[in-house]
Amino acid sequence: MVTSVRHRKVNIVHLGPDEAIAAHCRPGDIALVTEAAGWSLHFVGEHGAVDSYDQPYPSEKEALWAAKAAAEFGFP
Numbered sequence: 135m136v137t138s139v140r141h142r143k144v145n146i147v148h149l150g151p152d153e154a155i156a157a158h159c160r161p162g163d164i165a166l167v168t169e170a171a172g173w174s175l176h177f178v179g180e181h182g183a184v185d186s187y188d189q190p191y192p193s194e195k196e197a198l199w200a201a202k203a204a205a206e207f208g209f210p
Contacts, residue, residue, distance in 0.1 A: 144205035146198065156182055164201045173197035
């Protein structure tokens with residue numbers, strides 16, 4: 135189930151492993167995706183371009199804090 139948190143005017147969108155970023159996120163959003171290896175962060179840019187961190191976080195809490203930090207400083 136898709137849920138969203140707004141932090142510093144940035145939507146942080148929680149997605150499941152089978153939910154598409156393009157279907158649920160807009161430019162300026164950060165997607166938090168649960169995967170077998172952990173929680174990964176994806177940054178949605180102009181025209182739907184997606185940039186991601188190399189390694190997933192082991193917990194949702196750590197990934198959410200990283201997403202909030204990115205929103206604080208303006209990503210990417």
